[in-house]
Amino acid sequence: MKTYSALGAAIALAAVPFLVGLNEYYLFLVTLILLYTTIVVAWQLIGGYGGQLDLGAGAYHGLGAVVTGFLMVNYGVSGWVGLLVSGAAAAGVAFLIGYPSFRLGLKEVWYALSSLALVLILQKIFLLWTDVAGPLERYIPYAEFDPVFMRAGTKIFYYYITAALLASTFLIVSRIRRSKTGLYLISIRENEEAAEMLGVDVRRYKLQALMIYSFIAAVTGGIYASMVGFYHPTLFDSWISIQTATLAIVGGLGHLLGPPIVSIILLTVQEYLRITLGAVIIGLHQVIFGIILVVIIMFKPDGLGPLIDSLARRFPASVRR
Amino acid sequence: MVVAVVVIAAVVGISVFTRVLPLSQPTPQVSEIRVGLVEPLSGTYAVFGNEARMAAELVIEEINSKGGIASLGGAKLKLFVEDSKSTADGARLAAEKLVNVDKVHVIIGAFISSHTLTMLDVTEPKKVVVMADALVDYLTARGFKYIVRLPPKASVHGATAVDFAVGVFQQNGMKIQRPVIVHFDGLFGEVTADGVYTRLRDLGIRPVDRIKYPTDITDMAPIIERIRQANPDVVFVVPYYADSVLFAKAVASLGLKVPLIVGAGGTGLADPDSIKASGEAAEYMINTYSYDPFLPTNYNKQLVQAFQNRYGKLPTEAAGIVFYTLWTLKEALEVSGKNYPDDPLSGDNLMKALMSLDITSGPAAETYPSGHIKLAPNGDNLYAQAVALQVQGGKPVLVYPFDKAQAKPVFPRP
Numbered sequence: 001m002k003t004y005s006a007l008g009a010a011i012a013l014a015a016v017p018f019l020v021g022l023n024e025y026y027l028f029l030v031t032l033i034l035l036y037t038t039i040v041v042a043w044q045l046i047g048g049y050g051g052q053l054d055l056g057a058g059a060y061h062g063l064g065a066v067v068t069g070f071l072m073v074n075y076g077v078s079g080w081v082g083l084l085v086s087g088a089a090a091a092g093v094a095f096l097i098g099y100p101s102f103r104l105g106l107k108e109v110w111y112a113l114s115s116l117a118l119v120l121i122l123q124k125i126f127l128l129w130t131d132v133a134g135p136l137e138r139y140i141p142y143a144e145f146d147p148v149f150m151r152a153g154t155k156i157f158y159y160y161i162t163a164a165l166l167a168s169t170f171l172i173v174s175r176i177r178r179s180k181t182g183l184y185l186i187s188i189r190e191n192e193e194a195a196e197m198l199g200v201d202v203r204r205y206k207l208q209a210l211m212i213y214s215f216i217a218a219v220t221g222g223i224y225a226s227m228v229g230f231y232h233p234t235l236f237d238s239w240i241s242i243q244t245a246t247l248a249i250v251g252g253l254g255h256l257l258g259p260p261i262v263s264i265i266l267l268t269v270q271e272y273l274r275i276t277l278g279a280v281i282i283g284l285h286q287v288i289f290g291i292i293l294v295v296i297i298m299f300k301p302d303g304l305g306p307l308i309d310s311l312a313r314r315f316p317a318s319v320r321r
Numbered sequence: 322m323v324v325a326v327v328v329i330a331a332v333v334g335i336s337v338f339t340r341v342l343p344l345s346q347p348t349p350q351v352s353e354i355r356v357g358l359v360e361p362l363s364g365t366y367a368v369f370g371n372e373a374r375m376a377a378e379l380v381i382e383e384i385n386s387k388g389g390i391a392s393l394g395g396a397k398l399k400l401f402v403e404d405s406k407s408t409a410d411g412a413r414l415a416a417e418k419l420v421n422v423d424k425v426h427v428i429i430g431a432f433i434s435s436h437t438l439t440m441l442d443v444t445e446p447k448k449v450v451v452m453a454d455a456l457v458d459y460l461t462a463r464g465f466k467y468i469v470r471l472p473p474k475a476s477v478h479g480a481t482a483v484d485f486a487v488g489v490f491q492q493n494g495m496k497i498q499r500p501v502i503v504h505f506d507g508l509f510g511e512v513t514a515d516g517v518y519t520r521l522r523d524l525g526i527r528p529v530d531r532i533k534y535p536t537d538i539t540d541m542a543p544i545i546e547r548i549r550q551a552n553p554d555v556v557f558v559v560p561y562y563a564d565s566v567l568f569a570k571a572v573a574s575l576g577l578k579v580p581l582i583v584g585a586g587g588t589g590l591a592d593p594d595s596i597k598a599s600g601e602a603a604e605y606m607i608n609t610y611s612y613d614p615f616l617p618t619n620y621n622k623q624l625v626q627a628f629q630n631r632y633g634k635l636p637t638e639a640a641g642i643v644f645y646t647l648w649t650l651k652e653a654l655e656v657s658g659k660n661y662p663d664d665p666l667s668g669d670n671l672m673k674a675l676m677s678l679d680i681t682s683g684p685a686a687e688t689y690p691s692g693h694i695k696l697a698p699n700g701d702n703l704y705a706q707a708v709a710l711q712v713q714g715g716k717p718v719l720v721y722p723f724d725k726a727q728a729k730p731v732f733p734r735p
């Protein structure tokens with residue numbers, strides 16, 4: 001049964017580009033939706049299980065874009081290598097930030113604010129660091145189709161890379177959740193002092209969760225830079241941080257299915273609103289999107305995760321997690 | 322197995338998405354010409370984008386009400402507006418939509434040069450003509466085939482600012498001794514300031530300082546103090562909008578005394594929005610523009626009046642460029658319809674039509690500062706010209722070129 005589901009999933013993901021008629025614009029949007037959903041899924045590790053309201057997604061995403069882009073533009077290094085390097089760089093930054101934060105017991109709003117500050121700090125650093133980024137956009141050389149360099153004129157290439165990343169992220173996160181690490185993280189979220197008393201190395205597991213999540217967020221940034229063909233410090237975008245945390249919370253903290261499903265649906269709604277209303281009444285689409293979020297949280301304060309789980313429970317046992 | 326549910330949700334979401342948004346139909350037989358407009362309608366540069374959009378709506382309405390494109394059987398122009406959100410990737414996304422979904426025949430945009438560059442990645446492979454309203458020189462120097470640009474490029478703006486300043490000094494029996502260049506650190510700021518620098522160098526004048534500040538600057542005081550340190554006789558400044566307001570206010574509030582302050586590049590300082598935002602600090606500010614709202618031709622007067630009646634403000638940089646760009650497009654479409662009736666809207670034919678134009682009369686010429694539009698092989702206007710406006714009594718007036726000026730520039734600044 002499990003293999004059937006996986007096969008079905010693979011076929012469905014593979015079919016999406018054809019459902020949108022191979023239209024480059026829709027493929028671009030669908031890829032963006034999957035990219036942001038990937039961050040939401042990865043965020044579960046630190047936010048959903050670890051219980052830390054991390055708002056650093058924009059920093060790791062931006063770092064991925066800048067590092068991958070920099071290597072492609074300045075050294076002609078393949079984007080694939082760039083993704084790994086940028087992931088490692090982001091995990092390194094996460095370590096540098098996370099180690100003292102967790103050691104000093106930075107939690108709740110203080111952790112949230114310090115992680116959000118990271119986005120703005122990195123943006124400033126790269127605006128001033130003109131050898132790597134600076135205020136001028138850097139353009140990645142155009143290639144009609146160069147899979148080794150990871151650059152293509154068509155979005156379908158990036159779509160499949162992103163789909164694969166989302167699927168692997170989902171598998172990694174669900175595996176960690178079932179592992180001892182996952183249980184430790186959940187125990188930290190439920191009651192950090194109690195977990196520590198029971199001998200859980202709180203700092204270590206929080207740090208692990210943070211580093212895996214930041215690695216994945218950086219990879220999404222690298223794919224993004226390669227797809228749009230340039231990088232610039234504005235890609236350190238605090239909106240991504242807020243969007244990620246919001247979607248994960250609305251999807252249900254710590255739920256496996258809720259966040260990705262909600263994120264795909266709401267991001268689709270958001271894009272649809274942007275396309276139809278974005279240039280009609282400026283900002284209206286954001287207002288409507290905000291209202292949708294408020295309404296969901298008003299009626300379902302725990303997010304849609306429990307609802308989706310209970311719906312999943314009505315399906316045959318095989319669909320359950 | 323959970324993956325399956327996720328994926329099903331994705332598929333459902335996406336197919337709903339595409340159903341609600343019908344995929345575009347095949348191109349009909351020239352019943353309409355689809356014109357895309359990518360502008361910063363929200364975000365940092367929204368003040369420019371919204372003015373451009375107003376102008377586009379006004380002119381397209383006029384072209385259509387006067388019978389559309391005669392050589393294409395009266396086909397009408399249809400405008401598709403997209404917001405770049407004042408970001409480079411927003412402009413790119415907008416171009417993707419216009420090219421792949423709305424299937425536009427031509428795109429006007431994206432005001433900010435670096436944003437325009439990201440659009441070209443999308444338009445070039447699909448042979449969609451871009452008529453740029455962005456000024457950085459190398460937009461037309463990178464070998465792109467489907468781009469034209471009518472307004473004077475950034476370096477021309479820089480040179481015009483210098484020529485104006487030199488002229489003002491000469492009229493008063495003086496010579497520029499200690500110029501200072503101040504500019505924001507984006508692409509457009511760099512290139513325009515380079516234009517100022519190059520012209521000064523050609524005239525054998527050495528700037529005493531060149532000061533760069535971040536685009537999102539919030540405190541101009543350190544910049545003003547550094548200018549004061551340099552003790553200049555003229556300051557050339559290249560701002561965008563919000564920073565131009567900060568600059569003007571800081572000059573006034575910190576009491577910086579410089580005989581002449583000249584902006585270059587048509588953004589900020591002396592247009593109605595900047596005057597409104599800067600208040601009295603805007604007085605005597607000067608900037609170069611790609612369009613002269615006071616051009617005394619019949620059509621220009623009429624258009625400026627119509628613009629003011631509808632939107633309650635004087636059209637300057639962003640609107641002006643769209644005025645003559647759209648009228649030039651109209652002329653090109655007439656030619657294309659006549660010369661290439663089989664496929665008048667293809668990128669190649671439209672480019673050929675644009676290149677064959679030599680406009681010296683009609684609405685496009687009557688709204689262009691030099692009154693003459695003919696494109697060089699790289700897509701730039703051979704007769705590009707910029708003008709300078711100065712704020713006098715809270716209103717912009719034309720002070721350069723001197724032979725067309727409405728008033729003498731106020732010099733030195735009181």
